[in-house]
Amino acid sequence: MVVPERGVDVTFTVDEGQTMALTGPNGSGKSTVLSALAGWLRPETGHAQLGDRTLFDEHTWIPARRRNVGYLTQDPLLFPHLTAEANVAFGLARAGVVGRRNRRDVARDWLGRVGVGQLASRRPGEMSGGQAQRTAIARVLASGPELVLLDEPLSALDAQVVPQIRELLAEVLTGRTTVLVTHHEADVVALADAATTIPAPPPSA
Incomplete structure (x- = not known):
């Protein structure tokens, strides 16, 4: 390159x-x-x-x-108006997850895997830096890149x-x-x- x-x-x-x-x-x-x-x-x-x-x-x-391709930067770059759950669910169509309920379940599962399952309803402004980065990790990996x-x-x-x-x-x-x-x-x-x-x-x- x-x-x-x-x-x-x-x-x-x-x-x-x-x-x-x-x-x-x-x-x-x-x-x-x-x-x-x-x-x-x-x-x-x-x-x-x-x-x-x-x-x-x-x-x-x-x-x-x-x-x-999933891209995780040093800044989580979460959508500020969406909850953690909605941030993770946003890219799930690319992973072939169909239906609002299924996307919600997958998003919650990933938030649990990265240790912030209890923050599913919080927006980025209500999280610490570490919590936001955990959410960003879940968002990137949940889409199945x-x-x-x-x-x-x-x-x-x-x-x-x-x-x-x-x-x-x-x-x-x-x-x-x-x-x-x-x-x-x-x-x-x-x-x-x-x-x-x-x-x-x-x-x-």
């Missing part, structure tokens, strides 16, 4: 069901890589393959809504919450194909099966 205007040139492969950690200094393009995989940014050259589908190459571009993208998912949390969320991610990501961007060695050790480093871009002329 090459994005010259952002100084990104990287190649890596993630085995199915494994987690690849992308590391490197600030400005090396780690988040740019995730944006390209998610369909938010179109690289100038390169290609990405997910299973037997080409997400992009010089002839192909699958839009984000059709990629079946083929690929999970994590962009510094622990960096915005209070230090005392980080070990709990890291342990939760280690549990729920088992067997899921994942690309993790992180600056922290503890995240790599706890969550990743392999790692690759993106070097800093060359200095501007």
